[in-house]
Amino acid sequence: MANDAPEIVLLPGLDGTGDLFDRVVPYLARDFTVTVVRYPPDPTLGYAGYVELVRNAIGSRPVYVLGESFSGPVAVLIAAQLGAQVQGIVLAASFVKNPWPGWLIRRSTRVDPRATPPNIRNAILMGPYGDGELRDEVEKIVQALPRPVRNARLRAVAEVDVEADFMRLNCPILALHGRSDWLVRKSLMQKVIGEKGRARMIVFPAAHMLLQTQAAAVATEIIEFTKSSAEENYEA
Template sequence: MKLLLMPGMDGTGELFTPLLSHLHNDIEAVVFRYPFDPRMGYPELLTFVKQQLPEDEPYVVLGESFSGPLAIQLAATSPAGLCGVILCASFLTSPVRWVPRWAASRVSSWWFSHPFRTPLAIMFLANGAEADSRHWIRTVLDQVPADILAARLRAVLRVDVRPELQNVSVPIHYLQATQDRLVPASCLSIIQKLMPKVTFSQIAGPHLLLQTQPAEAARLICAKSLSWQGTPTNLQTHAD
């Protein structure tokens, strides 16, 4: 079974490293890495992702945080081979409910300039990471240009994929971080209200679950992915 990993706001895919070492041997991970192009919002990234989907084989998509709406948009198009979607600490609409959508235009690159990178990393981690992990995450964030992070935050503040969720026919599983300071529990409630059949698991940890709790996250991801294993009805090939 292939597992397509769609990264958080950094877009580098490098933050999946801890998770990869814990995945089951029957899972073949494919990590997406988004271009550093501030013009690429969710519509452009959807086109980018669709161009790289596996051909003639089943797969599961995991959307981490920023990429959750992208995973839903992809699933809504019913691509051949898709067996299910896993959302990790993600959302359908902006998780910052007190900020109106029009305020997205006020987001500036200087918010993500280097003096602010350390506080940003701490906010992502909450209180669940060791010093080595904090240093590594800051190093990854330092690779991402400030204008890219600002553009992706603007996209998050404007996004609303609730209509697309209605067109998703594959199963969805949600991984919820119990100490998440960025994505509140209400984000899962919104999903469940629109699609009651969505299943979920809770993991004790901060927003970056896949980085701070990789073993437990991998166990749940592998179990759910393998339970969905099989040839989808829209895949026109024979199973091995």
């Protein structure tokens, strides 16, 4: 990879580990310097804390930022705060405000995910597009994620609303979503993308874990997005 390759910063989903980027990183690394941010298992952190952590990781470098699921609002706030330093954002299977009623998300904190039958969890997360290796990786992460951390992140989701910040963004925006994602419904993102304008959304044959089950196709679209946005910035 050339030293002048653009950098893309990947922000993880609810697990916070960054481990689930392992499938998409090799494809992105052909065109990018890839930085994976990993969140500490700290139940005192809310969205403001994650934004500060990511800002420190980015420093003063020009970057593209990808926020997966839980981290979509982090990507939006980073772009709002850093301005032109963020060359574009990608929102993967994500949202700009709580995707379900707050009371329902808070109630889900009472459920121990380790007690959820794996076949149900896998159907929700990956649908028919997963494989044994991915299912094993998800199981390992579910068992390792401290319940207080998971619950704190769910409570943050229940309260989040960065739609106004999203609407004010001037950077290029790409939203990626699975056609069969009912955990975060694609219609919510389609609505704000339509209202925002100058933003693009691509829907894949996938459930929620599209970065893991459609890694090559997703990476291709991200690379094309950054190339076209770079051309637009140069022409401007």
